Amino acid sequence: MSIEGRNPDQADRATTPSGAAEDWLVFRCGGPYGIPARTVEHVDALLRIAAVPLxxxxxxxxTHLRGRVLTVIDGGxxxxxxxxxxxxxxxxxxxxxxxxxLLVESVVGVFGLDQGQVRPLARPETMIHGRAQIEGFGLVSLVDPELMLGKILSSRGK
Incomplete structure (x- = not known):
């Protein structure tokens, strides 16, 4: 179920029988992570990145991508x-x-998860709000997009 180089909206979707699934784009960046697919505009190959002093x-x-200048965050x-x-x-x-x-190592695919499949963390981590077992793939850490943005924005002061 690879979607590398394609828009996540064009990927095959796994759905649960309840139909209440939320789609998650799963990627690798050291380990496997998932982010709500609704936050993903598109996936592209790595392009030329211009360094920004300080x-x-x-x-x-x-980088310049699809007519826009975007800040590139180092996923690592x-x-x-x-x-x-x-x-x-x-x-x-x-x-x-x-x-x-966001620069990541690779994109695995888009998977539908319902709330029953998400295991909340006993002690939430900085950006991870839970984990889910994805059949045929394994345990994936689920990223809270708002907490991730908060971490990115707070890095400006460092």
Whole structure:
């Protein structure tokens, strides 16, 4: 169920019998993570990134994509993993009206999860609000997009 290089809206969707599934785009950045597919505008191959002097450590630079200049966030730094900054995929995300590009290692696919499949964390982590077992894939950490944006914005002061 790979969607690399395609719009997540064009991907095959896994749905639950209840029909109450929310679609999650699953990607790798050290480990497997999921983000609500509704926040993903599109997925693209890594493009040229122009460095920005004195940018926060999470910011790799900016890129021109589909007629827009986007800030590129280093997914490896955001998720505290070492990643190859020369390859990967750019997820263009719409977070609270802001468009950003997140560099990740790869995109796995789009999966439908209902609330019963999400296991909340006993002690929530910085951006992770729960985990879900995805059949044929394994345990995925589910990212709260608003908390992720908060972490990105708070990095400006560092």
């Amino acid at each position: 940018a926060p450590s999470l910011v790799m630079g900016v 730094a955001l998720f505290e993993h070492t990643t190859d900054k020369q390859s990967g995929r750019l997820l263009t995300l719409s977070l609270s009206g802001r468009l950003i590009a």
